[in-house]
Amino acid sequence: MTTVQDRIEEAAQVLAEVSDTPRADAEFLMAHLLNVPRAKLPLCFNDAFDTPEFQIFVERRLACEPVPYILGEWEFFSLPLKTRAPVLVPRPETEHLVEVVLHWAQNNTAPNILDLCTGSGCVALALAMNLRHACVTATDISDDALALANENINLHNLDQRVTIRKGDLFDAIGPAQQRFDVICANPPYVEDGEFPGLSPTIRLYEDPRALVAGGDGLDIVRRIVEVAPQYLAEDGLLALEMGERQYDAVAALMQAAGFRDVSAQDDLAGIRRIAYTTKGK
Numbered sequence: 510m511t512t513v514q515d516r517i518e519e520a521a522q523v524l525a526e527v528s529d530t531p532r533a534d535a536e537f538l539m540a541h542l543l544n545v546p547r548a549k550l551p552l553c554f555n556d557a558f559d560t561p562e563f564q565i566f567v568e569r570r571l572a573c574e575p576v577p578y579i580l581g582e583w584e585f586f587s588l589p590l591k592t593r594a595p596v597l598v599p600r601p602e603t604e605h606l607v608e609v610v611l612h613w614a615q616n617n618t619a620p621n622i623l624d625l626c627t628g629s630g631c632v633a634l635a636l637a638m639n640l641r642h643a644c645v646t647a648t649d650i651s652d653d654a655l656a657l658a659n660e661n662i663n664l665h666n667l668d669q670r671v672t673i674r675k676g677d678l679f680d681a682i683g684p685a686q687q688r689f690d691v692i693c694a695n696p697p698y699v700e701d702g703e704f705p706g707l708s709p710t711i712r713l714y715e716d717p718r719a720l721v722a723g724g725d726g727l728d729i730v731r732r733i734v735e736v737a738p739q740y741l742a743e744d745g746l747l748a749l750e751m752g753e754r755q756y757d758a759v760a761a762l763m764q765a766a767g768f769r770d771v772s773a774q775d776d777l778a779g780i781r782r783i784a785y786t787t788k789g790k
């Protein structure tokens with residue numbers, strides 16, 4: 510008899526060819542098929558297992574497809590979200606962007622928030638879920654991203670408080686008549702030259718427009734920082750995710766745009782991941 514555990518171990522061995530986390534990948538795929546949380550999977554280890562779909566999942570992963578695309582769902586900030594190619598898979602480091610905004614919002618429990626470059630809508634939805642009186646505008650340039658964000662908004666019944674707009678950064682909002690208490694974004698920030706060296710799991714499946722942003726990776730950040738003061742309320746927060754080694758450049762851009770004190774939030778690997786600042790009087 511082949512058991513659940515046997516299948517996980519076999520799969521983990523072959524997946525080591527393409528993945529840095531083969532055992533975790535195999536467990537996520539199996540837990541999804543058995544419809545149990547991954548933490549409870551050991552309770553099923555000795556059960557007989559003969560489901561051909563598992564092999565199909567493993568083959569998709571062997572072709573480098575990201576686990577969240579195979580599953581069609583992924584968790585971000587404890588929120589289950591739909592996922593599908595080519596919309597960027599929400600990353601754990603982006604949860605720090607949400608934390609920075611939630612920390613700031615202790616003094617403003619009903620902020621008007623703009624989430625630029627929303628992708629799946631993960632940041633917008635995590636903020637709306639945790640700030641019960643917030644209004645969030647979520648924008649993106651990609652139809653695929655906005656269609657998925659819309660599905661995720663409906664999944665969590667947040668259509669009254671999260672609004673989607675399509676457009677190139679602030680063009681999605683129109684002239685700066687409306688001011689936001691928070692402008693946040695996880696924009697594309699990979700350098701053009703780094704793209705060919707990215708893992709195939711990223712490079713072959715995720716939209717390059719969600720990843721790369723010019724020679725220094727800062728084309729989109731630069732445009733956001735330059736225009737943000739026009740759309741930000743007094744004392745409002747600007748918080749942006751960035752890549753490893755980009756903090757000094759992003760902080761300099763913020764200062765050049767008139768923001769005074771710029772701070773960094775590290776991710777769990779100790780990398781300065783979020784740059785944030787407030788608009789002074």
Ligand SMILES: C[S@@+](CC[C@H](N)C(=O)[O-])C[C@H]1O[C@@H](n2cnc3c(N)ncnc32)[C@H](O)[C@@H]1O
Pocket residue numbers: 597598599600603625626627628629630631632648649650651654676677678694695696697698718719720729
């Ligand atoms: C790094 S992804 C982040 C997605 C999501 N916020 C997340 O954290 O998973 C960047 C997103 O920016 C969008 N994007 C790229 N260029 C843009 C532009 N000029 N205006 C608006 N959105 C843009 C992409 O379509 C993509 O969804």
